[in-house]
Amino acid sequence: MTQQPGTSPDSVGQAYDVFADAGATTALGGNIHVGYWDDDPGLPITEATDRLTDLVAARLDLRPDQRLLDVGCGNGLPALRIAGAHDVRVTGITVSHQQLAQADKEADGSDARDRVSFRFADAVDLPFDDGCFDGAWAIESLLHITDQTAALAEIRRVVRPGGRLVVTDLCQRQPFTGEDRTVLDGMLDVYEIAGINTPDEHRARLAEAGWQLLELTDIGEQVRASYGHAAAAFRTIAASLEAPAAEQISAAADLMDAFGKHPHAGYVLITAQRT
Ligand code: SAH
Helix, strand or coil: CCCCCCCCHHHHHHHHHHHHHCCHHHCCCCCCCCCCCCCCCCCCHHHHHHHHHHHHHHCCCCCCCCEEEEECCCCCHHHHHHHHHHCCEEEEEECCHHHHHHHHHHHHCCCCHHHEEEEECCCCCCCCCCCCEEEEEEECCHHHCCCHHHHHHHHHHHEEEEEEEEEEEEEECCCCCHHHHHHHHHHHHHCCCCCCCCHHHHHHHHHHCCEEEEEEEECHHHHCHHHHHHHHHHHHHHHCCCCCHHHHHHHHHHHHHHHHHCCCEEEEEEEEEEC
């Protein structure tokens, strides 16, 4: 994994607060993750992002009334969707105050309100008892965390034996080298990313943290269109802003485009179990 020095819960939270202020974290309908297209390339991005959430839910082996942890809950949409569809209880955590406020607002307008709660917490130091969750998921959050193994071990601590963890995350199919490094380094810098793992690094960190791997699939081609959608949305936002925010969001759009077009850019869907 390529490490970005200085990434911390504070710096990640502030980056998301800045993006939220600019309207960028609601640009794609509120989910802050890629869309998934299979045989229907015309599906709107807002529906494709919900489909990714549904892929995660399908792998959690959910039963009504189970208690789940959403590690890096963003604006709360995945938690509300999964709680509503599967009748489970979800606790979502984030390191962004803006997201926490937005997630509470989303919950207020949702039928799943009484099954979902959100709080400010760091994944490497969870304020929960051992084994108190039946399962957990982390959609595009681990990449922000400097010590991913520590976070995975901490998530394992709060999940009961037999419980599942589903992770989706960017991956480098092969390490970005030479001139391509500029794209990767730019992504790490602009999006406050600690590192983008290769599939083997994802496997190794899960194993180090004591998780048993059930499935790791690279769905990079099914999510690839997302980067172009996000870049276009960011450019529209940038056009309505003053400097320096406009330049910041434009640069973020350019990097998103370049990363999304790169053949080494993959995306993993992982299911693991606590033995
Ligand atoms: N999973 C959400 C949001 C993805 S954005 C969605 O799919 O819409 C990344 C999320 O990870 C943000 O909510 C951010 O606050 C969270 N995050 C990053 N580092 C974290 C940490 N150390 N502890 C908890 N959450 C973290």
